[in-house]
Amino acid sequence: MTDLRKKYGILYLSIALFLICAAAAAVMAFTALMTEKPIRERQKALVEENLKQVLPPFDAVEEKSVSDGVLFLAKKDGKPAGKAVRTSVMNGYGGRIEALIGFDLENRVRRIVVISHNETPGIGSRVMERKAVRRLWDVLRGKKAEEGLPPNEALDSYEGKDASKITEANVHFISGATISSHAMLDLVRHAADILKEGGK
Amino acid sequence: MTVFAKEFVKGIWKENPVLVLALGMCPTLATSSNASNALAMGLATTFVLVCSNLVISLIRGIVPDKIRIPCFIVVISTFVTVTDLFMKAYAPPAVYQALGIFLPLITVNCIVLGRAEAFASKNGLVLSILDGAGMGLGFTLALTFVGVIREFLSAGTIFDLHMQCWDTGFAVLGQAPGGFIVLGFVLAGMNLLNIRKARKNGSRYEPPPEFDCHNCALCDFGSTEEK
Numbered sequence: 276m277t278d279l280r281k282k283y284g285i286l287y288l289s290i291a292l293f294l295i296c297a298a299a300a301a302v303m304a305f306t307a308l309m310t311e312k313p314i315r316e317r318q319k320a321l322v323e324e325n326l327k328q329v330l331p332p333f334d335a336v337e338e339k340s341v342s343d344g345v346l347f348l349a350k351k352d353g354k355p356a357g358k359a360v361r362t363s364v365m366n367g368y369g370g371r372i373e374a375l376i377g378f379d380l381e382n383r384v385r386r387i388v389v390i391s392h393n394e395t396p397g398i399g400s401r402v403m404e405r406k407a408v409r410r411l412w413d414v415l416r417g418k419k420a421e422e423g424l425p426p427n428e429a430l431d432s433y434e435g436k437d438a439s440k441i442t443e444a445n446v447h448f449i450s451g452a453t454i455s456s457h458a459m460l461d462l463v464r465h466a467a468d469i470l471k472e473g474g475k
Numbered sequence: 476m477t478v479f480a481k482e483f484v485k486g487i488w489k490e491n492p493v494l495v496l497a498l499g500m501c502p503t504l505a506t507s508s509n510a511s512n513a514l515a516m517g518l519a520t521t522f523v524l525v526c527s528n529l530v531i532s533l534i535r536g537i538v539p540d541k542i543r544i545p546c547f548i549v550v551i552s553t554f555v556t557v558t559d560l561f562m563k564a565y566a567p568p569a570v571y572q573a574l575g576i577f578l579p580l581i582t583v584n585c586i587v588l589g590r591a592e593a594f595a596s597k598n599g600l601v602l603s604i605l606d607g608a609g610m611g612l613g614f615t616l617a618l619t620f621v622g623v624i625r626e627f628l629s630a631g632t633i634f635d636l637h638m639q640c641w642d643t644g645f646a647v648l649g650q651a652p653g654g655f656i657v658l659g660f661v662l663a664g665m666n667l668l669n670i671r672k673a674r675k676n677g678s679r680y681e682p683p684p685e686f687d688c689h690n691c692a693l694c695d696f697g698s699t700e701e702k
Contacts, residue, residue, distance in 0.1 A: 306560050314560070
């Protein structure tokens with residue numbers, strides 16, 4: 276081995292590095308092939324789960340790309356059941372906020388689920404997150420976790436309101452999180468615009 | 476204690492990568508804001524550490540000295556990519572999202588490269604695996620410990636379970652500055668315990684000698700010799 280190293284010098288170094296990189300590439304390619312399907316299925320399942328959360332019961336959904344987001348048109352037994360918009364705004368306290376907003380047939384907000392955000396934990400995140408609180412005594416007493424989407428004061432205040440008539444005055448702003456609350460309002464308005472544009 | 480047990484146990488207390496060697500501070504501060512993320516990050520790093528130590532120990536005979544660092548990085552990044560893909564496919568989505576950029580950044584985590592360079596490239600297969608497992612476990616424990624403290628003080632929960640005895644919400648501890656503060660107290664506490672233990676035995680506490688500036692050849696900052 277030592278002779279080889281001395282004799283070929285830089286060639287030996289290159290070959291050694293090449294072999295190691297080739298083996299590494301093979302391992303990575305194999306893993307990528309193996310996990311490709313589960314990852315795709317999982318992402319699809321996540322989208323479907325979110326749609327189920329914001330829309331009324333449906334059996335088919337049509338996806339439509341619009342200028343700045345995706346419009347989902349849900350149908351049940353061939354009749355329209357509801358609409359959902361996935362879009363984002365950039366003016367959160369931590370930048371981009373992406374959400375899926377479900378509307379009923381009269382363009383009233385049905386439910387909002389924030390998909391990703393970068394707000395300050397404990398402050399801006401109170402506007403965004405639906406987090407179930409499990410308490411120690413409940414678990415010790417054997418009480419089961421509550422099913423369904425956990426509530427969020429700020430997001431729930433939009434529900435049932437006409438998308439085009441939402442203003443600062445009729446939704447819930449959280450004190451200390453003005454910028455995040457404003458961004459949420461912008462997001463819903465933006466979604467309403469997309470809904471209008473997509474309905475044409 | 477046999478040599479095998481010694482190599483395994485040293486990473487947990489005596490040479491704990493976070494609390495004694497002060498390595499891998501970046502992921503420690505960033506991912507320990509709550510206990511579940513800290514645990515997931517610790518386990519991912521442990522997996523990478525064990526695998527990279529294993530492979531590097533196997534190929535230590537054929538890797539030329541001059542290019543050993545690139546070779547180690549390639550091996551490490553391979554396992555990081557594998558871990559990343561597997562977590563994307565099978566870990567809880569919330570955990571994968573919370574770890575975000577820090578998962579691919581395990582590649583440049585100095586604990587992993589440090590163990591490859593300092594241990595696996597000089598020792599046999601079994602010892603290297605034990606070293607990796609011990610160091611990984613030490614990293615996981617330290618990270619989870621810091622994570623539990625930060626999550627409890629900032630949100631009143633531990634592993635997302637509300638403890639119902641703390642509702643103040645010390646929000647700063649959930650963010651990066653709070654990470655520094657809590658880590659500082661944990662480091663101080665660790666030193667206090669070690670100093671007390673040493674005093675009981677009638678000696679002075681000194682950190683493991685191979686890890687102070689004096690013995691490191693990377694720069695001559697801690698050198699006592701005159702140039």
